[in-house]
Amino acid sequence: MAPDLAVTSKELVDELEHKILSGKYTVGEMLPSERRLSEAYSVSRSGVREALKILGERGLVTVRHGRGTFVTDPNAGAAGAAIGNALRRERITARDVIIGRMAVEKESAALAAEARTDADLELLDRIIEGMETSSAILDRVRADLAFHLALVKASHNPVFEAMFRAISGFTAEMMLRSLSDRAVAEVGVPQHRAILEAVRQRDAGEARRLVEEHMAVAIERYGPDLERSLDTVAERELQRVLGPTGSLEDIWRVADRE
Structure with a gap:
């Protein structure tokens, strides 16, 4: 996705989910920071946090406070x-x-x-x-x-x-x-x-x-x-x-x- 293309929070969820499930982001890998994701996709910081929260609820990522957001094993x-x-x-x-x-x-x-x-x-x-x-x-x-x-x-x-x-x-x-x-x-x-x-x-x-x-x-x-x-x-x-x-x-x- 082009970095200068503004997307919605849901579209960011879909984009990150695709990258995780396709293996572009591997299990245990840390995702880019909220700031970098916000800049790359023209999404507000709150929109990025919302997207990461949804990915966490789907079992795709784990947020480790003070360290970052990491990819986990996909579940059902x-x-x-x-x-x-x-x-x-x-x-x-x-x-x-x-x-x-x-x-x-x-x-x-x-x-x-x-x-x-x-x-x-x-x-x-x-x-x-x-x-x-x-x-x-x-x-x-x-x-x-x-x-x-x-x-x-x-x-x-x-x-x-x-x-x-x-x-x-x-x-x-x-x-x-x-x-x-x-x-x-x-x-x-x-x-x-x-x-x-x-x-x-x-x-x-x-x-x-x-x-x-x-x-x-x-x-x-x-x-x-x-x-x-x-x-x-x-x-x-x-x-x-x-x-x-x-x-x-x-x-x-x-x-x-x-």
């Missing part, structure tokens, strides 16, 4: 994020995401019913409580995404986790569409507790069935939005609920935090 989150960035170039629709989520989440839920721990159940309980008490739309999206990620992680299968993370940004966009539509939310939100109870009771078949039923709500109720570009739908909903300042970066930031 990093692998998923890299695939997600590649998919971002495609015209992904809500139907595409639903089919992908069904493939991953139905089997993850069934496996979670067999492999879940008490800690997994406690986390899922807390997330649902937060989902039910949140009023701000992005907080509700964050809680919804956290529930589904925790459900996938309760399967204790890192492949499922990486696959879910690959579409987590699109999933967050889809959740924004669902939660801002009362007809969808009134049916979909209560289903989370039913899914959790099936997992709690170690009923793999019921957990699988309930996840499929949960995904079918969008197919039944999205109408023409089902076949539209999900980015376009999400941007429309963001501007409707947040005003003209709402942008896709708001929803991507939610996904990056999980």
